[in-house]
Amino acid sequence: MSALPASLAPAEPGLSAPVCAHCGAALPAGAGRFCCAGCEGAAALISGLGLDAFYRRRDGAEVGAQKPAELPPVEWAARAVPGREGSHSLDLMLHGLTCGACVWLVEQALAAEPDVTRARASLTGRRLSIAWQGPAARAEALARLVARLGFQVAPWSAACLKAAEDSEGRALMRALGIAAFGATNVMMLSVAVWAGSDMGEATRALLHWLAALVALPVVLVAGLPFYRSAWAGLRAGRVNMDVAVSLGVLATTAMSLSEAARNGPYTWFDGATALLFLLLGGRVLDRAARKRARQACAELLAMQSAEVMRLAEDGRAERVGAEAVQPGERLLVAPGERLALDGVLEAGEALLDTAASTGESLPRRFTAGEALPAGAINLGAAFTQRVTAAAMEGSLAQLARLLSQAEQARGRYVAIADRAAAWYVPVVHAVALATFLGWWLWVGVSWQAALVPAVAALIITCPCGLAIAVPAVQVVAVGVLFRRGVLVTSATALERLAECDHVVLDKTGTLTLGAPALLPDPARPQGALERAAALAASSRHPLARALLRACPDVVPAAGVEEVPGAGLRRGAERLGSAAFCGLSAPADGLTLYWRKDETAAPIAFRFADKLRSDAAAAIAALHQLGLTTELLSGDAAPAVAEAAALLGIPDWQAGVAPAGKAARLTALREAGRKPLMLGDGLNDAAALALAHASASPAGATDLAQGAADLVLRAEGLAALPAAIAVARRAQAAARQNIGFSLTYNVVAVPAAMLGLATPLIAALVMASSSLIVILNALKLGRGAAR
Amino acid sequence: MNVLTVLVPLALLLGLLALIFYVWTLRTGQYDDPDGAAARILFDEKE
Numbered sequence: 001m002s003a004l005p006a007s008l009a010p011a012e013p014g015l016s017a018p019v020c021a022h023c024g025a026a027l028p029a030g031a032g033r034f035c036c037a038g039c040e041g042a043a044a045l046i047s048g049l050g051l052d053a054f055y056r057r058r059d060g061a062e063v064g065a066q067k068p069a070e071l072p073p074v075e076w077a078a079r080a081v082p083g084r085e086g087s088h089s090l091d092l093m094l095h096g097l098t099c100g101a102c103v104w105l106v107e108q109a110l111a112a113e114p115d116v117t118r119a120r121a122s123l124t125g126r127r128l129s130i131a132w133q134g135p136a137a138r139a140e141a142l143a144r145l146v147a148r149l150g151f152q153v154a155p156w157s158a159a160c161l162k163a164a165e166d167s168e169g170r171a172l173m174r175a176l177g178i179a180a181f182g183a184t185n186v187m188m189l190s191v192a193v194w195a196g197s198d199m200g201e202a203t204r205a206l207l208h209w210l211a212a213l214v215a216l217p218v219v220l221v222a223g224l225p226f227y228r229s230a231w232a233g234l235r236a237g238r239v240n241m242d243v244a245v246s247l248g249v250l251a252t253t254a255m256s257l258s259e260a261a262r263n264g265p266y267t268w269f270d271g272a273t274a275l276l277f278l279l280l281g282g283r284v285l286d287r288a289a290r291k292r293a294r295q296a297c298a299e300l301l302a303m304q305s306a307e308v309m310r311l312a313e314d315g316r317a318e319r320v321g322a323e324a325v326q327p328g329e330r331l332l333v334a335p336g337e338r339l340a341l342d343g344v345l346e347a348g349e350a351l352l353d354t355a356a357s358t359g360e361s362l363p364r365r366f367t368a369g370e371a372l373p374a375g376a377i378n379l380g381a382a383f384t385q386r387v388t389a390a391a392m393e394g395s396l397a398q399l400a401r402l403l404s405q406a407e408q409a410r411g412r413y414v415a416i417a418d419r420a421a422a423w424y425v426p427v428v429h430a431v432a433l434a435t436f437l438g439w440w441l442w443v444g445v446s447w448q449a450a451l452v453p454a455v456a457a458l459i460i461t462c463p464c465g466l467a468i469a470v471p472a473v474q475v476v477a478v479g480v481l482f483r484r485g486v487l488v489t490s491a492t493a494l495e496r497l498a499e500c501d502h503v504v505l506d507k508t509g510t511l512t513l514g515a516p517a518l519l520p521d522p523a524r525p526q527g528a529l530e531r532a533a534a535l536a537a538s539s540r541h542p543l544a545r546a547l548l549r550a551c552p553d554v555v556p557a558a559g560v561e562e563v564p565g566a567g568l569r570r571g572a573e574r575l576g577s578a579a580f581c582g583l584s585a586p587a588d589g590l591t592l593y594w595r596k597d598e599t600a601a602p603i604a605f606r607f608a609d610k611l612r613s614d615a616a617a618a619i620a621a622l623h624q625l626g627l628t629t630e631l632l633s634g635d636a637a638p639a640v641a642e643a644a645a646l647l648g649i650p651d652w653q654a655g656v657a658p659a660g661k662a663a664r665l666t667a668l669r670e671a672g673r674k675p676l677m678l679g680d681g682l683n684d685a686a687a688l689a690l691a692h693a694s695a696s697p698a699g700a701t702d703l704a705q706g707a708a709d710l711v712l713r714a715e716g717l718a719a720l721p722a723a724i725a726v727a728r729r730a731q732a733a734a735r736q737n738i739g740f741s742l743t744y745n746v747v748a749v750p751a752a753m754l755g756l757a758t759p760l761i762a763a764l765v766m767a768s769s770s771l772i773v774i775l776n777a778l779k780l781g782r783g784a785a786r
Numbered sequence: 787m788n789v790l791t792v793l794v795p796l797a798l799l800l801g802l803l804a805l806i807f808y809v810w811t812l813r814t815g816q817y818d819d820p821d822g823a824a825a826r827i828l829f830d831e832k833e
Contacts, residue, residue, distance in 0.1 A: 057828075100825020123822030173812055181805040185798055203790070210794060 021055070022150060038068035042150045046105065049112050057101035068150045074307055075319050076140040079155050087117065089131040090139045091156035092146065097126050102151070109149055110142065127156060169287050175222040176280040182218030182273040186211050187763075190270040194760050201263060208260035208267050215269035219253045222276050225283070241421040244428065248458050249276060251432075255455035258448050266759050271459050274763060278468065278770050286471040308340050309333075311384065322391050331385045333378045335540055342374045342394040343385040351380035353542065355508050357395075357682045358634045358657075362590070363542060375682045375701065379540045381562075396682070416495055416731075417470040420738055432458040435753045457752040460762055461745050468770050469737030472777035477730035480781050485698075485713040486723045493709035496693040497724055498731035499674050503622055504665065504687070506679035507633035507643050510697055511615045511717070514680075516542055516590060516607040518550035528603050530554055532594040535568045535575040543592050544568070544575075546607055572597040590639075609639065611646060614716045619647045621721035625728075627676070632656050632664055634683050661687035678720065680704050695720055726780075733780050737773045744769050 020035035022043045034040040046054055080088040097103065103121045110119035110130060115138065118131040130142055143153050189211040193204060226242045226249070233240040249272045256267040307319050309332040317332055322340035325331065330346065333339060339352075350366045357375040366372060372385060374396045391397060436454035440447050478488045488494060508514055529551050536544035537556035548554070560570045567576010574581050574595050581593040581602040590609075593602040622629055630651035633640045637654035644652035656664070661679075665687045668675045677684065677691035680700035688694035688707040696708035697717065705711050712719045748765055751757050811817070 100822070100828060103822055103825060104829050121822070122819040123825060124819045170812065173817065174809060177805060177808040177812065181801050181808075185801045188797060189794070206790075207794075210798075214798065 039150070042068045042148055045148055046109070049109055051105055051108050054101050054105040057099075057104065068148055071140070071144050071147045071153065074155055076143050076155075077136040080136040080139040082136065083131065085133075086135075087131060087133045088136050088139065089118075089129060090142065092128040092130070092143060093154045093156050094121065094126050094128050094146070095152035095154070097121060097123060097151060099123075105149060106146060106151065109145060113142065113145070116142070128153075169284075169291065172225055172280060172284050172287060175225055176277070176284050178218055179222040179273060179277040179280050182215055182222065183270070183277040186215050186218075186270045186273050189214070190267070190759060193266065194758075205260070205263045208263065211267055211269045212257060212260050215253065215256070215273055218273055219249060219269075219276065222273075222280065223249055226276075226279070238418070239422055239425050240418050241425075244421060244425040245275075245279060247429070248272075248461075251455050252459045255451045258451060262448055264448075264452070268455065268459065268759050268762070271759055271762050271766070274766065275459065278766070282468040282471040282475075285475045288475075325387055325390065327387050327390055327393075329387050331387060332382060333385050334382050335378055335380065337378050339372055339374050339376050339378070339385065340396075341385075341387050341391060342389045342396075343372050343387045345370050345372055346384040346386050348383060349380070350378065350383045351541065352376040353379050355514060355681065360508075360635055379542065416734055416738070424742075428458065428461045431461070431749060431753070438753075439755070453753060453755040453757075456755075456757045456762065457749055460748045460752045460757060460765065469741055469773050470734045472774045473730050473734045473737060473780060476777045476781040477726055480726055481710075481723055484719055484722060486719050487711040487713055488709065489711065490709045493693060494727040494730050495734075496674075497676065497709065497727040500676035500693050500724070501627060502668060502673045502675045503627050503629045504661075504668070504675050504677045504679075504691065505619075505629060505631050505649070506661075506677075506681065506684050507631055507640055508609065508635055509680040509700070510678055510684075511631075511643060511647065512609040512611050514609065516546045517610045518546055519606045519608055521604075521606065524603060524605075528594060529605075531573070531596070532575050532592070532603075532605065535560055535570060535573065535594070538562065539568055543590070543605075543607055547592065547605060567592075574602075578602075611643060612717055614718045616647050618717035618721055619649060621718070622724070623648070625721055625724055627724070632661055632687075634658075634661075634681075658683040658686055662690055665690040676724075678717075695723070729780055733776055737776055740772065740776070741769060 020039050021033040022039035023035065032040075034043065046052060076090070080090045083089055094106070097106070100123065103123050106121045106128060107119045110116050113132070115134045116130060116132045118129070121128045128146065132138055132142065147153050189207050193199070193207050196203070199207075223246065226245045230240065230242040230246040233243055252268045252272040252275075256269045256272070259267045308322050308325060309317050310320050310325060311317055311330040311332055325341055331341070331343065333350075345366050345368050347368050349368070350372070351363050352366055352372065353363045354360055354373060354376045357373040363379050371388070374394055389395070432454045435457050436447075436450050439445050439450035439453055443450075474491075474494065477494055481488055505511055529547075533547050533551035533554040534557040536547040537554060538560040539545075539562055557570055560568050562568050563576070563580070567574055567580040569575075575592060578584070578591070578593055581595050582598075583593060583602050590607045592605045592607070594605065595602040619629060629649045630653075631640060631644045631647075631649045632653050633643075634656055635654060640652050640654035644650075653660075653664075661684060665675055665677060669690070669692065674692040677688050677694045678696070679685075679688055679694070680697050681704060682701050685701075685704050685707045688696065688704060693710075694708045695710040695712060696704045697712045700708070700711070710720075710723060712723075744765070748757070751761075816823070
């Protein structure tokens, strides 16, 4: 193979602008074939391994997703699991694994390592298992190899495990297989009985008992998921749909046994097993749809999981998991690191970005002894933090407990199917009982004969259509949203989302990008930006970073000194606050000044936390859907007012503390509103959990994502109004389906009560009603695709 | 009707075999990565 595939950039269809040959991101002006050194390295590595075919094979890769990233600071060797005879294995979570070609690339690249014995990547689970012959220390090199190919790696964590470990899902799949076996084989025997009207009594009895032999174990084993859920519901004092299913299936089986015993014309084993099969099918699909979303969420979280640098008594530093740190211990916080634990600043000064924990868009300076909130990001130099609370007692854990309480409260939300079941099930059972008593006492047939029409009524009403009506809609709607980059994490999320009438929005990081951007200024002298950016290159302050972003290919100036909280200087050249540059201008936070020397007039660089490009359109779309909006931010008033005015949000409040946000949500709920909360920070988490429904944009903090019903994975807010529209259509379709199932019962039940229904008729109507309900649900997907 | 004594057990046996086969595929994790399996079939064999 030749060195580098030359025809790569144009291979991206439909893109006329030049894109990076590796990651597909737009190329900065003047760049060659790659957008950055990382991508160039990745392409060289892939080509060196003779795996260029990757570029021809991959498709649908997310633009920029395969940009090589730094390996997270994790003790990789400690994560390697020792196996037999000196071998080790390691499980990784991969981000950026989008198609079969990625799987192929990762597996082939690892297989090229002589000591690797097994490398297997799961495209669905985003999980990579590597096994190698050799020391645990190889783990880091292997993880780095994958990272250099352009995939972000993280250790396979407990959160991932929880999403992937799916013993319940597997039990459902097994039950489905058993029910399929039962339904087909019992149907084979039943058809023989239906067709063989000239069949002898003895043969019919034999076939009845054979059907019972197959159906009994199948009903007992495959029905377990329903019996368990029904029992749990009954114990909690609720009648759910599974109670109806369980009773219907068990009563049908019992009646069929009694029919087999007295050698009646028909048994109904086929109905019981077919019903189980259909319902299990619906449940497996429902689960699969949400499992994908849960897994994607776990993937996002795993990328954020952190370790901390603990300072031992003798001054040595060691990497440990945040959960192992005790109060009183000291941690070294590196520049750019996120604080994982609460603590106080031990000495000196620290500059922290507290946007995630308070919503302030500008960093704050902390002095020695001051309490540092967990979740803040260190923007200054490295400092030492003395931990005041262990991970389990800290503010993050408290927030997490608050969330789980709120979640339990939300768990009491009764889904539409269960609301229907609450009155439907008693009615159905009363009808069945009345049928039985009517035939037995009034018409005067034997009680065994009276059981037949009674149970027939039960199984025909048995909510085949009804039980599948809502899951079918859910599967389609969740799938539609997943393809649009919206992850639905909760089972009742769509129902609650459809009911919302008011949207509460956070500003920093949600409506805005969460990072300041330099505003253009035509009056700025030539060359000033370059000079200022050269100074700014040595600082982590968000404004300095923003300056550098505006002028990325500047050569960093040498000998720059940072004055904490004031600015940067090199000789007489200064970049920083107004006072630092000798001006008495009022401090408005979002302006940097630069002066060449003491005599030159300072030049201002103004910044703004830019609104997301589609924020205004998204807000307009929300208004069009008939929702009212309000802005609730922890940031200062001028910035909030400006954002509200630009976006056309009528109500806004600034400087709201996390507790204030939660209180506002509670007040709204008490006033009878159904608020939808959209937020990204730790300060939003409580409000997210208290809202009727909640959503988080991509890049939100892990707690916020954990509290939200929806995670908007695709960039941009436009997905939110779209999601609400889909949820409303889904809700309408669910209602139609339930309505259809009920009307069909109005016809079918009297027929069954009069004893006109045979198992054949029951089988036909059961299948047809399920099909109609499913087709109605699929219509939703087609409508959304347009 | 003697044919039933052969065909019915045979049919049930075949069904049971299919069920056992299905449980085996489930146990060996063949439904864990459906997307990956779909892509893997197109890979060239190297060795």
